[in-house]
Amino acid sequence: MNVELIAFPTIADQRGKLCFFEEGQPFYFPIKRLYWIYDVPQLAIRGAHAHKQLRQVLVCINGSVELGLNDGSSVQKVLLKSPNAGLYIDKMIWRDITNFSSDAVLLILASEKYSEDDYYRNYEDFLSASQIS
Numbered sequence: 001m002n003v004e005l006i007a008f009p010t011i012a013d014q015r016g017k018l019c020f021f022e023e024g025q026p027f028y029f030p031i032k033r034l035y036w037i038y039d040v041p042q043l044a045i046r047g048a049h050a051h052k053q054l055r056q057v058l059v060c061i062n063g064s065v066e067l068g069l070n071d072g073s074s075v076q077k078v079l080l081k082s083p084n085a086g087l088y089i090d091k092m093i094w095r096d097i098t099n100f101s102s103d104a105v106l107l108i109l110a111s112e113k114y115s116e117d118d119y120y121r122n123y124e125d126f127l128s129a130s131q132i133s
């Protein structure tokens with residue numbers, strides 16, 4: 001599955017820690033949009049979609065969240081719980097995002113501006129498309 005955990009470079013000194021992510025390292029995609037999700041009720045399910053073209057890096061900059069990932073032929077679970085880790089998610093991967101801690105803030109770096117046409121929100125449609133792509 002085309003997902004990968006990224007350990008962000010971290011500069012630590014007596015004043016605290018600083019992490020960074022630059023376009024091109026370790027994946028190239030233009031960062032055209034940022035958005036962030038917070039104040040999510042514990043039982044809420046976010047995501048529940050796949051993207052036709054969009055690629056993303058997800059960073060849980062505070063708290064923790066769980067991701068259920070599915071590329072149409074395999075599934076994987078990932079726990080994001082550290083501000084110095086990110087998860088790259090390629091296009092055509094269904095994601096369910098659950099178990100937000102009450103303090104969770106999930107930041108998403110996205111390769112495209114928002115377009116509803118880029119979404120598969122119906123799982124069966126995604127599955128059919130993933131078998132032929």
Ligand code: TYD
Pocket residue numbers: 033035037045046047048114
């Ligand atoms: P959605 O992508 O379904 O959120 P999540 O993945 O967290 O479940 O988006 C929720 C709503 O917000 C939907 O009406 C589309 C809108 N939206 C924007 O207008 N711009 C954006 O950049 C994003 C990500 C969503």
